[in-house]
Amino acid sequence: MFRFRPSLRLIPLxxxxxxxxxxxxxxxxxxxxxxxxxxxxxxxKLDVALEGNTLTLHLDSPLINLVGFExxxxxxxxxxxxxxxxxxxxxxxxxxxxxxAAQCKPAxxxxxxxxxxxALLGEKTPASSAPAPNDxxxxxxxxFTLVCASPGALNTVDxxxxxxxxxxxxxxxxxxxxxxxxGAVQLVPGSALIPLN
Numbered sequence: 001m002f003r004f005r006p007s008l009r010l011i012p013l014x015x016x017x018x019x020x021x022x023x024x025x026x027x028x029x030x031x032x033x034x035x036x037x038x039x040x041x042x043x044x045k046l047d048v049a050l051e052g053n054t055l056t057l058h059l060d061s062p063l064i065n066l067v068g069f070e071x072x073x074x075x076x077x078x079x080x081x082x083x084x085x086x087x088x089x090x091x092x093x094x095x096x097x098x099x100x101a102a103q104c105k106p107a108x109x110x111x112x113x114x115x116x117x118x119a120l121l122g123e124k125t126p127a128s129s130a131p132a133p134n135d136x137x138x139x140x141x142x143x144f145t146l147v148c149a150s151p152g153a154l155n156t157v158d159x160x161x162x163x164x165x166x167x168x169x170x171x172x173x174x175x176x177x178x179x180x181x182x183g184a185v186q187l188v189p190g191s192a193l194i195p196l197n
Contacts, residue, residue, distance in 0.1 A: 041065065042170035046159070046187075048194060050178040053151045055104060057096055059142040063113060065168035070138040072115045079120060086111060086122050088165040092144050095165065097158040103149035110143040159192040 044061035063070045066085045073079045089095060092106040111121040115138040118124070148154055163169050172192075174185040180197050187194070 042168065044169055044172040046172050046174045048157060048174060048176045048178075048196075050151060050154065050196060053148045054107075055098070055146040055148055055151075055154065055157070057142075057144040057146075057157075059140075059144070059162075061140055061142075061169070063115065063138040063140050066140055066166050068168065070115070073120060082116060082120050085166070086120070089142055090122065091161075092146060094161040095159070096144060096146070097161060098146065098148070099153055099155050101150060101153035102155075104146040104154065105149075106144070107147045108143070108145040111140065112142075113140040114138055116140070155195070155197055157194040157196065159187055159194065163187075163189045163192055 041062050041064055044059060044065055046060075047056075047058040049056045066089075067073075067078075067081045069078065069081075071078075073082045089111060090109050092109060093104070098104040111123060112118070113121065159172060162172070167189075170188070172187040174187060174194055176183050176185060176194065176196070178196050181195070185194055
């Protein structure tokens, strides 16, 4: 009869693995802004959902991917850079191209960053009274809503325009939820098509 006997050589490896768990957990917790996932330069996160005739996209990106810095825009040059980025982001049909047959039109855009004023982002809401983070890892969140006259004809969303406008993106991790499909896709420059079916 075979009896399992743990090798004494494995015990140090197991102990080392267990001892490293707090360090790994701390690294995973590289979360600077509440619910945001870990902040990684060059990587953005995009949630895409189609419900009825409404296509919603939520972009979460380190600010550096979009404007080249992560601090409050205090100089004229920084403010001009932010304004140019905002102008691009608000051109929703260029950033997130949809099938022409679906006839999707932008309905709403909301941009938010803890270190940029709402006015600079083109928002009408008053500035928050919460202090801006000072850890040097600021993000920008964008919510984009499109209404599609023929949502059944919507097969893809092309994010090439986002990569072209913002070369700071090396990768965009997409979470997708439609009536026909749920899943995840990784986009990179040159391969930026999100299949919705």
